[in-house]
Amino acid sequence: MVAAAIALQPEEIPAQNASRIQAAHVRHGFDAPGGERLEVLEDVSLDIAPGEFVALLGPSGCGKSTLLRLVAGLEAADSGALTQDGALITRPDPSRIVVFQDPTLFPWRTVWDNVALGLEAQGILKQGKSRVDEALKKVGLDGFARSYPHQLSGGMAQRAALARALVNNPKLLILDEPLGKLDSLTRLEMQGELLSLWQRNGFSVLLVTHDIEEALFLAQRVIIFSPRPARIVSEIFVDRPYPRHRGDAALANLRHEVLNQLGLGKSW
Amino acid sequence: MTAAATLLRPAEAFPQAAAAPPARVAPAATAPPVKIFRFYWFGLAAVAAWALLGAVTLLFPDKPAGFVEEWPYTREFGLGALALAALWLAATVAASFRGLGKRAEFVTDLYRYSVPWLVVLGLGFTLWETLTAKTGELEPPFFAPPSSIIDAYAQHYALLADSAFNSLKLLAKGIFWGAAAGFAIGVAIGWSKRANYWIHPILRLLGPLPPTALLPIAFFFFPTSHAASVFLIALATGFPVAILTWSGVAGVNKAYYDVARTLGASEWFLIFRVAVPAALPQVFVGLFMGLGGSFVVLIVAEMMGVKSGLGWYLDWAKGYADYVNMYGALIVMTIIFSSLISLLFAVRDRVLVWQKGTVKW
Structure with missing residues (x-):
């Protein structure tokens, strides 16, 4: 009864619920065991509009998760600037929440x-x-x-x-392969739940995944990273309305294109 | 359903309203409880073992040994064994029934579980009584029959209780300060690099030193032997607690901190709501080890300098070559120390209820 009453209330999506996230010429690296600096991110710039759902795709170990940590404010970038609604991101804040691969x-x-x-x-x-x-x-x-x-x-x-x-x-939900460890059926189910949560709450989403289908099914824009040190290779706008269908031929074409961008086009 | 039941109550309160009783549920719905009788033959083994103990104790005369003509409390011991045999018989009969209700079944199940041990204990006591009091195979004063320990308690119970109380008091003080200091130090060196820089080398150097080695010096430096013992017991408890708390805090999954920080956690929150609870399982291992160490120091300190307590009692009984009294004190010690460890595990089980598959004490 209570659940039904709540479900009946139309959920508004106030505009102030979402943040604009901008990254300008961000570089970052780690100290490798040999004493050298290992470059992970090489000049990454991106702009996430308020309420936008953006996915990052790229080969594993390319630095996607590093970018997420920078956006979350868990680490400070070597150079370049990250901003949330124009303000510099210097430390973690509950308005930008990370969901990690492990539920932790x-x-x-x-x-x-x-x-x-x-x-x-x-x-x-x-x-x-x-x-x-x-x-x-x-x-x-x-x-x-x-x-x-x-x-x-x-x-x-x-x-x-x-x-x-x-x-x-949160005004920005940062998802670091949140469904990566689930079995494939649960994963499909949770993709649908993620979408409806995003649509009802209206926050911006930055999703890291290595699942091309997942990225295309969920995101409005897919950003493809090069192998380490990561640069943005290309951006693909997924101009399909929600709810999307997994069998959509347009999504299949986009998938082919993404595979090409990742250098895996031959497997099509 | 619940609403209907509440509505019935006013009708019971006013008899005139009950003249037209509401339709009742047919009683046939409740089946009568099933009672099954099946004699629990194995239970008789425990009865037999304890009856044997009573019979041997009462029927055979004690062998005179030196100044002892007959051991005291032999009759009471024998009658006690027979009384227990009768109790086991009753339990055996009770355990033969099924469907006596939950509480009764808890007791009979406990009895069934205990029977093998009861058999071994009955036979063991019989052997002990036979070899000491009846045949003199094991000679006094180094060996004494079980019944004589009753005598030791009857004669010295006041002194023994006082000693146990003093031991517990001393132990409680030492463990409290040791655990508190060890925990604080462990958290500090696990969290702060600077605390680690200064405290870790000291801990590394002095920690492995047995606190008992410091006894003579501590007795000299502290105003009273009591204070010195508190310090040394605290040292014995504190070292393992500090080391394991440290390792617990240092070993916390770093992702927990990331999660808490993105959720807006302060440093205080990271220490006391993330690091400390995550380290608690290790802290309890440290407490377990510390407790063991504290028992050693307690007894040695009481034997060497403190003028009260169970360690002192042992030393005092040794002065009179009163071995029976020593056995009595050892039994008290066993019960106290084992209970303390059990208490620790009970607390741990409560605090760490979120853990799965922990070892049962």
Whole structure:
């Protein structure tokens, strides 16, 4: 009854719910064991419009995840500038939440307490308890609030991680291969859920994936990276309306094009 | 359903309203409880073993050994064994029934589980009583029959209780300070590079030193032997707690910190809501090891300088070559120390309820 009542309310998508993210000539590297600097990102520039769903595709180890860490503010770039709505990104902030490949739920907390983590860390849990319940409901885990993470399946754990992100009303959702470790059926199901969450909440999304089909099915724009050190090779606009269909011939053509860009065109 | 049940209650409160009773659910829906009798033959083994112990104790005369004509409390011991045999018989009969209800079945299941041990204990006590009191094969004063330990308790229970209490007091103080300091130091060196720079070398150098080696010096430096013992027990507890807390904090999955930081966590939150809970399983391993070390220091310190406690009691009984008393004190010690470890594991099971597949103590 309660669930139905909530579902009936039309969910507005306020424009201030999304951020514009810009990266200008970002370079970054790591200190290799030999003492040399290993260049990972070489002059990357990109612009994510508020509410846009952008996917990053590229060979593994090319530096996609590094870019995500920079956008999240977990590390500072060697040079270049990253901004959120015009302000420099200098440190992590709950308006830009990362969902990692591993759910990384805290095993000592129940699902509810895991989802409440952000509000607790920001000291606003007392006022926000209903937001935790709502977030759990959004991902369909309201029946598992008191379970511990080891009692969840892989898909449920990743849903809990999504709820932990959503409860903060992020303006940018940063997804680092969030479905990479799920079995293929659960993955297809969760792709649909991700889309509907994005459509209902209106945040911007930056998704890293190595699954071409996933990128084309979800994103409005797919950015293709070169092997390390990463540069942007090309951008593909996926100009298809939602809901999309996996059998769409236009998506298949785009897939062919992406494979060409990645140097795998011969396998078509 | 619940609403209907509540609505029925006013009708019961007013008898006149109950004149037209609401339609009741047919009682046939509830099946009578199933009672099955199947005699639990193996239970008789425990009865037999303890009856044998009682019979041997009561029927055969003690062999006079030196100044002992007859060991005290032989009669009480024998009668006690017979009483227990009777209790096991009752339990055997009870365990033969099924469907006695949950609580009764908990007891009978416990009995079934214990029977093999009860058999071994009954036979073991019989052998012990036979070899000491009845045949004198194992000679006093180094060996004493089980019944004589009752005598030791009857004579010295006040002193023994006082000693146990003093030991526990000393131990509690030492463990509290040791665990607190060890935990704080472990978190500090696990988290802060500077704390690690200064404290780690000291820990590395002094940690492996047995605290008992410091006993003579500590007795000299501290105002009382009690204070010195608290310090040394704290040292024995604190070292493993510090090392394992440190390793727990240092070994926390770095992704947890990334997650917490993107969610807006402060440094305080990262330490006390991420690092510390993640390190708790290791902290409990440290406490387990620390507890073991603290027992050693406690007993040695009491034997060497403190004028009370179970260690002192052992030393005092040794002065009189009173081995029976020593056995009595050892049993008390065993029970206390084992209970403390059990308590630690019970606390751990509560605190770490989120862990799966932990070892049961």
